[in-house]
Each structure stands twice: as C-alpha cells, then as structure tokens.
Amino acid sequence: MLLSDQAGQTAATKIPRPATLRESVIEAIQELIVSGQLKPGQHLVESELAELLGVSRQPVREALQQLSGEGWVDLHPGQGAFVHVPTVEEADQLLAVRALLETESARLAALHAGEDGVRRLRALCARGIAAVESDDVEAAVATNSELHAVVTALSGNQVLAELASQVARRVRWYHTPVARRRGMDSWQEHTALIDAIEAGDEDRAAQIMREHTEHTRASYMEQRGSQPVEPAPKPVRRRRPRTSPTD
Missing domain, CATH: 1.20.120.530 (GntR ligand-binding domain-like)
Known part of the structure; x- marks a missing residue:
C-alpha cells in the first residue's frame, strides 16, 4: 500500500522543525514587551530592533506584521510600529x-x-x-x-x-x-x-x-x-500643498 493511500487511515508522526528566523524574532520581541523593556506605546524602529537582536531588518519587518495581527503591536501608516497599549x-x-x-x-x-x-x-x-x-x-x-x-x-x-x-x-x-x-x-x-x-x-x-x-x-x-498609559500618537495626514494655477 502506498503512503498516500495510508494517509487517510493513520496519522503520520510529524517531524519537528527548527524555528524560523522570523519565529525567533517574534518570540524575542514578545519577550521584550512582556518583560517591560519595550513599553506600551513605545515606537518600534526596525533598524534599532534589528541591531538589538543581531538580525537584518527583513525578519523584524515580518515579525512586526505578524505581531500586529496578534495584538502585540499597532501599525500606524506614515508613523510606523508601536507597542500595543492594552485597554x-x-x-x-x-x-x-x-x-x-x-x-x-x-x-x-x-x-x-x-x-x-x-x-x-x-x-x-x-x-x-x-x-x-x-x-x-x-x-x-x-x-x-x-x-x-x-x-x-x-x-x-x-x-x-x-x-x-x-x-x-x-x-x-x-x-x-x-x-x-x-x-x-x-x-x-x-x-x-x-x-x-x-x-x-x-x-x-x-x-x-x-x-x-x-x-x-x-x-x-x-x-x-x-498610572494610565498614554496611547501611541495617531498618524497625521499630511496634505499636499496646492499648486498655484499658471497664467
């Protein structure tokens, strides 16, 4: 019997895989937040986090995106990422x-x-x-x-x-x-x-x-x-300057 035929009959043992770099960065940032080293409302600068964790900016960017979806980080267009302020x-x-x-x-x-x-x-x-x-x-x-x-x-x-x-x-x-x-x-x-x-x-x-x-x-x-926590600043929309009509 082929393995594919057996798949529906018994559950195969999953081979554990090592954590990806992104997963390791996610866990590290979570730990910094939980321990209070990153405060609620604090601005998270990708380059600073990358230097702190000894990685490039790409896994940090990916981690912040996922942490935003999980409620640990707030992303504000035009201003960047901030540690979530729990209500x-x-x-x-x-x-x-x-x-x-x-x-x-x-x-x-x-x-x-x-x-x-x-x-x-x-x-x-x-x-x-x-x-x-x-x-x-x-x-x-x-x-x-x-x-x-x-x-x-x-x-x-x-x-x-x-x-x-x-x-x-x-x-x-x-x-x-x-x-x-x-x-x-x-x-x-x-x-x-x-x-x-x-x-x-x-x-x-x-x-x-x-x-x-x-x-x-x-x-x-x-x-x-x-000691109420101040929320992160809301993004400010910048209006484009109006151009004067030419004669």
Missing part, C-alpha cells in the same frame, strides 16, 4: 478568562498532583519567595508563570493546559507591572494553594486560586487607574 477592557476580559481556566486547573490538580507534583510546586514557591526577598521582579514574574503552568499541567487535562498556555504570556505582560505591588502576598497565596493541593482539597484549592487571580486583576486595574 482596561482587554485586560479585564483576559484576566477573567485566566481566572476561569486556572480555578479549574487548581481543582483538578488537587485530585491528581501526587507527591512529586507537590514537591515541584514547593520548590518553585521557594524560588519565588527568594526572588521577592531580593527584589528580583523579573525572576519573580518568571517563577510565578512557571508555577501556574505546573499547576495547570498537574490538572491532567491536556485541553485545559493548551488553552491556559495561549493566554499565559499575555498574563505575564499584565502581571509584570504589579508584581512588586503584590509582593509577598502573592507567594503566601501560592503557599496556601499548594497546601490545599497537597491535602487533596479540591474545593479549597479552587477557591484560593479564584481569589488569587482576582487579586492580580484588581491590582492591575488599580495600577492602570493611578
């Missing part, structure tokens, strides 16, 4: 979806985590606390993201894990500005969550995660209220 409504909606996904993740993790899973969570929590104590915001945010990802993985629900991963990077973007404000409170909540997961108390784990994600959402909204 309060956008943040509220995404953090609400995150709360739903992670509350269910915590509930299921309490049923399926096991001793090894709890040990992984304890180790991450210790790293996060150490990062807060040393005022290493970047490490605290990264560890927070990793801990939440592990909770979701321990849920045992692959679809839930995939959905949560789709919003995880944008959640980091919203969490970074309030990480210092949340400080040790966030990690005390993580500790209580892990205790509930270890005890197999699914209702308690879900409640703690629901309240934990709500605290992050409220902190972000408060931060935006006290």
